[in-house]
Amino acid sequence: MNGRILNFALFAVLLAGALASLLAGRVWLPPNDVVEGLLSPNATLAGLIVGELRLPRLILAVCVGASLGLSGAVLQGLLRNPLAEAGLLGISTGAALGAVVAIYYGLTASFALATPLLGLLGGFIAAALAFALSRSGGTLALILAGAAVSSVAAAGLALALNLAPNPYAAFEITTWLLGSLADRTWDHVWLGVPFMAVGCGLLFLTAPSLDALSIGEAQAESLGVNLKRVRLMALAGTAMAVGAATAVTGAVGFIGLVAPHLVRPFVGYRPGRVLLPSALLGAVMLLAADIGTRLMSYNTEIKLGVITSIIGAPFFLWLVLSMRKRAP
Amino acid sequence: MSALAASGVELTRGARRVLAGVSASFAPGSFTAVIGPNGAGKSTLMAVLAGLLKPDAGRVTLDGETLTRLTPKALARARAYLPQSPRAEWPISVERLVALGLTPQLPFFGDVAPDEAAKVHAALEACDLMALKGQAATTLSGGELARAMLARAIVGDPPLLLVDEPTAGLDPRHALDAMARLKARADAGRTVIAAVHDLGLALGHASRVVALRAGRVLADVAAGDVDAGLLKALYDVDARIVRDDAGVSVRYF
Numbered sequence A: 001m002n003g004r005i006l007n008f009a010l011f012a013v014l015l016a017g018a019l020a021s022l023l024a025g026r027v028w029l030p031p032n033d034v035v036e037g038l039l040s041p042n043a044t045l046a047g048l049i050v051g052e053l054r055l056p057r058l059i060l061a062v063c064v065g066a067s068l069g070l071s072g073a074v075l076q077g078l079l080r081n082p083l084a085e086a087g088l089l090g091i092s093t094g095a096a097l098g099a100v101v102a103i104y105y106g107l108t109a110s111f112a113l114a115t116p117l118l119g120l121l122g123g124f125i126a127a128a129l130a131f132a133l134s135r136s137g138g139t140l141a142l143i144l145a146g147a148a149v150s151s152v153a154a155a156g157l158a159l160a161l162n163l164a165p166n167p168y169a170a171f172e173i174t175t176w177l178l179g180s181l182a183d184r185t186w187d188h189v190w191l192g193v194p195f196m197a198v199g200c201g202l203l204f205l206t207a208p209s210l211d212a213l214s215i216g217e218a219q220a221e222s223l224g225v226n227l228k229r230v231r232l233m234a235l236a237g238t239a240m241a242v243g244a245a246t247a248v249t250g251a252v253g254f255i256g257l258v259a260p261h262l263v264r265p266f267v268g269y270r271p272g273r274v275l276l277p278s279a280l281l282g283a284v285m286l287l288a289a290d291i292g293t294r295l296m297s298y299n300t301e302i303k304l305g306v307i308t309s310i311i312g313a314p315f316f317l318w319l320v321l322s323m324r325k326r327a328p
Numbered sequence B: 001m002s003a004l005a006a007s008g009v010e011l012t013r014g015a016r017r018v019l020a021g022v023s024a025s026f027a028p029g030s031f032t033a034v035i036g037p038n039g040a041g042k043s044t045l046m047a048v049l050a051g052l053l054k055p056d057a058g059r060v061t062l063d064g065e066t067l068t069r070l071t072p073k074a075l076a077r078a079r080a081y082l083p084q085s086p087r088a089e090w091p092i093s094v095e096r097l098v099a100l101g102l103t104p105q106l107p108f109f110g111d112v113a114p115d116e117a118a119k120v121h122a123a124l125e126a127c128d129l130m131a132l133k134g135q136a137a138t139t140l141s142g143g144e145l146a147r148a149m150l151a152r153a154i155v156g157d158p159p160l161l162l163v164d165e166p167t168a169g170l171d172p173r174h175a176l177d178a179m180a181r182l183k184a185r186a187d188a189g190r191t192v193i194a195a196v197h198d199l200g201l202a203l204g205h206a207s208r209v210v211a212l213r214a215g216r217v218l219a220d221v222a223a224g225d226v227d228a229g230l231l232k233a234l235y236d237v238d239a240r241i242v243r244d245d246a247g248v249s250v251r252y253f
Helices: A002-023 A031-039 A045-079 A091-104 A114-133 A139-162 A167-178 A186-204 A207-213 A217-222 A227-249 A255-267 A275-295 A304-326 B042-049 B072-078 B094-105 B114-126 B142-154 B172-187 B199-205 B228-235
Strands: B004-013 B016-026 B031-035 B057-062 B079-082 B160-164 B191-195 B208-213 B216-222 B239-244 B247-252
Touching (some): A002 A031, A002 A255, A031 A045, A045 A207, A045 A275, A091 A139, A091 A227, A114 A186, A139 A167, A186 A227, A207 A217, A207 A227, A207 B094, A255 A304, A275 A304, B004 B042, B016 B042, B016 B057, B016 B216, B031 B042, B031 B172, B031 B199, B042 B160, B042 B191, B072 B079, B094 B114, B114 B142, B142 B160, B160 B172, B172 B191, B199 B239, B199 B247, B208 B228, B228 B239
Parallel strands (some): B031 B191, B031 B208, B079 B160, B160 B191
Antiparallel strands (some): B004 B057
């Protein structure tokens, strides 16, 4: 019951946030201008701002946040590790490396969507590598394989920065790595959202197996859970959802880590029930962070990944401390 | 009907031959205790009998059907398996934990239906857990958790029940309760197999004993026929078995 109220409340907050994100920004739009602009056949300034800039940005923020929160919840349930998230398995780093390769070789100049496409590919390769390396082993093997893939991808990122042909390329790579939703277009939506939708669908399908896994792998298997298939579904789902998310926005940390922890007490710690509220909370958090980047308008834009890390890291520390108090 | 039969089961792990040709059959209505020294292969045999480990050679059949050819779901409905010292990974409530035993019966999404809630209630009551049903499973004592896990295993009323060390960590009363509960299931026509270390409990409650040593079946006898000679051959200890009205006790010296 508690969980249902939580889902409803999160959904309501998400709607409010979505509305706010359409109105807030460098140009503040009154609500009636927005409605008028979207409905009228003639191009108005408000209609252009909302239709071409803020609406795709809003859709991406919601989908990316949901993907991050959901995959964090699934991976924590699958690996029964409170630190698990897409980054732990190297998927977001792999996606970042793919995107950076596109920037490094200047592919973006000839083809605008080269960055997200190569990012997606990088995420898939990282997930496939982690899966292949851990095929014969269990949960720990998957975590270790993921950590290895993640380190290799991080080394690749460092190399790309080191070898950047000119300071401008290096700057472009760094800013991209910080994550942002600024200047994302409908093309990004059409490219990223289908992958995120299919990925999230796969992730949601793992829910009953995650519940069974809360009494360990042997018992889950005896209850009919096909561990290999669940692992494959979780990894493929994460590769699609987070791979696409990272490919479109750059690296955004901490949402996948923190969102599941925040909602877990409200659903009685049932790993399968954590999924939906985690996705909703992830969307709310990313949307709030994106609105934050627009409101804090200094000379340089504060990047999305920077906001989530600055707020997320201390928050995570508090979470660790308070969890230790609750369960000695 | 749930007759389980193993024939010529062999399993090698690393360089070690854990099971070296085990054959045994388990009839409905029987309660078989698998006994043997540490490292004899009891737990491995339990996992093979449960269909969770695939033997390198030989086969295990349930009502004539090879286990590895059943779908995981069909197998899950036919048998329950409780491994040694199971752990709860999240602080879910005891009631929730027990309800997980109904996973094979549940629809993909959706909650526990009323008749299933009744089954959970009955299992909680049978395992003396009513007072603990709202408590987080991670805060239970070892014995309480063992009881909760046993309730999880029997909640779906499986025709075949395999339990690895059901009495480890239980106090005398709850150990006796657990064995009596397993025996009652066998008396009701289910097939029950338990790996047990406490010989007094095993001989007092089980109808049959399969003695395992170094991956081979040393003896497969009625519980009443286990004698000091067998225990000597099995554990290398001298033992005296006293059978009286109060049950069976085994003394070593």
